[in-house]
Amino acid sequence: MTYKYPSAAELGALAASDFVAAVGPVYEKSPWIAERAHAKAAPFDSLTAIDDALWSVVSTASEDEQLALLREHPDLAGKAALAGDLTAESTDEQQRAGLSALSPTEMAEFTALNGAYTTKFGFPFILAVRNASKRIILGSFRRRVGNARGVEMAECLAQVRKIAWMRLRLLAPPAPTGKLTCHVLDTAHGCPAAGLPITLRYLGGTASASAEPVLIGHFMTNSDGRLDGPALSGSAFEEGVYEWVFAVGEYFAVRGTTASGTPFLDQVPLRFGIDNAEKHYHVPLLCSPWAYSTYRGS
Numbered sequence: 001m002t003y004k005y006p007s008a009a010e011l012g013a014l015a016a017s018d019f020v021a022a023v024g025p026v027y028e029k030s031p032w033i034a035e036r037a038h039a040k041a042a043p044f045d046s047l048t049a050i051d052d053a054l055w056s057v058v059s060t061a062s063e064d065e066q067l068a069l070l071r072e073h074p075d076l077a078g079k080a081a082l083a084g085d086l087t088a089e090s091t092d093e094q095q096r097a098g099l100s101a102l103s104p105t106e107m108a109e110f111t112a113l114n115g116a117y118t119t120k121f122g123f124p125f126i127l128a129v130r131n132a133s134k135r136i137i138l139g140s141f142r143r144r145v146g147n148a149r150g151v152e153m154a155e156c157l158a159q160v161r162k163i164a165w166m167r168l169r170l171l172a173p174p175a176p177t178g179k180l181t182c183h184v185l186d187t188a189h190g191c192p193a194a195g196l197p198i199t200l201r202y203l204g205g206t207a208s209a210s211a212e213p214v215l216i217g218h219f220m221t222n223s224d225g226r227l228d229g230p231a232l233s234g235s236a237f238e239e240g241v242y243e244w245v246f247a248v249g250e251y252f253a254v255r256g257t258t259a260s261g262t263p264f265l266d267q268v269p270l271r272f273g274i275d276n277a278e279k280h281y282h283v284p285l286l287c288s289p290w291a292y293s294t295y296r297g298s
């Protein structure tokens, strides 16, 4: 597999002006951060090393500089966004979160919250929204506007670092190493659920995704209650929202556990988010004809 992107080490070895041109935008309209990090600690051999060096500049900057950094951020669904006046990075993030398609009621709430928040704290509300949904964003906004200023200053700086990390990863995407697996256990009989049909669909890139689901495949658990291999791995495994549908009713009907022709648990849908496709996500299901539970396994 070939990448059109530089490796993290190539990015970290760039001369000062090229480094600032490439990495500068990860902190919104604040290239001084990349400049100082390069002067202090280049070259860097990994994205983590770049992230640490950038953050060390931000965390040791004066309070005035930190405030200036926060104030470079555009409001979420604010005037700049409406006027199409955002940086390329912010445009992408706000669009992916569905903020460019708000209903009039949602828009009115964002406008009111943006006003109340900025009046109270003197800087804009900041949240890393790339993989968030508008409901999650609004929930966080309503809660955080009630916080004390010191708490919000620290939270906004932490969010700014998250935004920078997500932007950094887009500059030099890591080789895909993650995978998705599952395991079904029959808690009515105390054994693996063998021969249980499962469907997997991809619902889109963000938690607000409402695009047509994409069928990834139909699977059947083996004698150990697992799939024979990962349902997704490598470059096919993308961040976003997925849904398993477990045919629990059919499984118990075939085993004769369900007396009635209308099982209580029929299909069990399980919608889950992947926010780091470099990781292994193991999604087990424990089920009986009457109950189920799940967790993020390993």
Ligand SMILES: NC(=O)N[C@H]1NC(=O)NC1=O
Residues within 6 Å of the ligand: 073, 074, 075, 076, 089, 090, 091, 093, 094, 124, 125, 126, 127, 128, 129, 130, 163
């Ligand atoms: N205000 C604010 O949080 N802005 C941003 N957050 C984000 O992820 N992209 C932005 O533009």
